[in-house]
Amino acid sequence: MKQYLYIMSNKKNWPLWEIFVRSKNGLEHRHFGSLHAADAEMALENARDVYTRRNEGVSIWVVESKNITASNPENNGEMFEPAHDKVYRHPTFYDLPDEVKHM
DSSP, X not given: OHHHHHHHHTGGGOOEEEEEEEETXXXXXXXXXXXXXXXXXXXXXXXXXXXXXXXXXEEEEEEXXXXXXXXXXXXXXXXXXXXXXXXXXXXXXXXXXXXXXXX
């Protein structure tokens, strides 16, 4: 009980975890939200309870937010500009039949 009270009193110091869930009919994990937890195991259990209550997922990833590195939106031009030079990577010049869906 003493340990539980100590943990609860330090709850405001718990790290933030990002939650990714793979749905039953999905191939990739999607970001579902964030939560605070004392450690990875607690984050995983809490993510299961919060984000998959209705049996939506088959896999959960938890990543401590401080371990995520993201691109800066202000640098989008520098980061993504080279892709515009490589039109062969995007098959936009092909005519697709109407029967082909989701391409």
